[in-house]
Amino acid sequence: MAVKYELIKTCAQTGARLGRLHTPHGVIDTPTFMPVGTQASVKGMSPEELKTLGAQIILSNTYHLFLRPGHELVKEAGGLHRFMNWDRPILTDSGGFQVFSLSEMRKITEEGVQFRSHINGDKLSLTPESATQVQNALGADIIMAFDECPPYPAEYEYVKQSTERTSRWAERCLKAHSRSHDQALFGIVQGGMHADLRKQSALDLTSLDFPGYAMGGLSVGEPKHFMYEMLEETIPYLPGNKPRYLMGVGSPDALIEGSIRGVDMFDCVLPTRIARNGTLMTSQGRMVVRNAKYTNDFGPMDPECSCYACRNYSRAYIRHLIKADEMFGLRLTTIHNLHFLVNLMVQVREAIREDRLGTFREEFFEKYGMADN
Numbered sequence: 001m002a003v004k005y006e007l008i009k010t011c012a013q014t015g016a017r018l019g020r021l022h023t024p025h026g027v028i029d030t031p032t033f034m035p036v037g038t039q040a041s042v043k044g045m046s047p048e049e050l051k052t053l054g055a056q057i058i059l060s061n062t063y064h065l066f067l068r069p070g071h072e073l074v075k076e077a078g079g080l081h082r083f084m085n086w087d088r089p090i091l092t093d094s095g096g097f098q099v100f101s102l103s104e105m106r107k108i109t110e111e112g113v114q115f116r117s118h119i120n121g122d123k124l125s126l127t128p129e130s131a132t133q134v135q136n137a138l139g140a141d142i143i144m145a146f147d148e149c150p151p152y153p154a155e156y157e158y159v160k161q162s163t164e165r166t167s168r169w170a171e172r173c174l175k176a177h178s179r180s181h182d183q184a185l186f187g188i189v190q191g192g193m194h195a196d197l198r199k200q201s202a203l204d205l206t207s208l209d210f211p212g213y214a215m216g217g218l219s220v221g222e223p224k225h226f227m228y229e230m231l232e233e234t235i236p237y238l239p240g241n242k243p244r245y246l247m248g249v250g251s252p253d254a255l256i257e258g259s260i261r262g263v264d265m266f267d268c269v270l271p272t273r274i275a276r277n278g279t280l281m282t283s284q285g286r287m288v289v290r291n292a293k294y295t296n297d298f299g300p301m302d303p304e305c306s307c308y309a310c311r312n313y314s315r316a317y318i319r320h321l322i323k324a325d326e327m328f329g330l331r332l333t334t335i336h337n338l339h340f341l342v343n344l345m346v347q348v349r350e351a352i353r354e355d356r357l358g359t360f361r362e363e364f365f366e367k368y369g370m371a372d373n
Ligand SMILES: CNc1nc2cc3c(=O)[nH]c(N)nc3c(CCN)c2[nH]1
Pocket: 059, 093, 094, 095, 096, 097, 144, 147, 148, 149, 150, 188, 215, 216, 217, 218, 219, 220, 247, 248, 249, 267, 268
């Protein structure tokens, strides 16, 4: 069975919607946050721990798996689900963004992108066709069109040319996409911070009738209100019966603001990345557990949290582990941060169900202390 979006209801207070995304590997309740497992592993987490904290879908990266261990090996292992022993849905990103954020010496042409491997310097290339074929081989339930994420800031003319090329690439991905599996290929809307280019990109892509649409080119250093404005300029041109995925977004406020504007799917390395330097997302805002003030603090990281780390370990212990560079410390902070965001989305979905997401937003921001996060 292919990927199908079921709209359950729209929040009476906001533009948020409650949905269920049906995939060959299970159902995802939306709006949802997807933990990132770039190299076929959510760093330090077992599949069982991810299920316990409530993850319903995880993300992996074509670029990284193409470079190492290679998509042929993953295919030989029976595909990404088998290879990493994750039997729930997987989404793979297409590689364009990662080439630009990771590799040296890259060159972009109509054909695709040439680059050097950030691992061993090998000269490689990805095209719409090859990126699609790699993702077909990896076997994720949802795969992404090969796109360019323009840098920010960028000249209007550059963004225009890049966005038009990304639309041409999207059509090439559709043609290359083998339908032998039940994988859904999502299009990616670009357009930078320009409402006219966003609209044109959305019109170009929706004319190709993808089963879902991502909004790319955001969360690239722009002020957050630019991102929210671009959502408001784009979403009206996307079909209401298809999922909308805001790429690379994962701070608590952005997940709430994005949901309010009608976004259904989010992903971000933020929770796992900041966990590895001992920074936690808690109901009272951000907390740096390695801070000396927690030396003798024998309470839980977050008194309101029910995760494995908060139920069984103290701030003092976790601070000690982080200071002593003990691996277990990073696992505990990662478990907590992922649980925090996955649980935030449970609360967001409840608020939509009860038509009170606007009120929830005010209450959450009040408690969380919406400085920066
Ligand atoms: C952290 N910010 C961020 N912005 C992104 C834009 C794109 C984007 O425009 N295209 C693609 N393919 N991926 C993006 C990603 C990676 C998502 N895992 C982004 N991440």
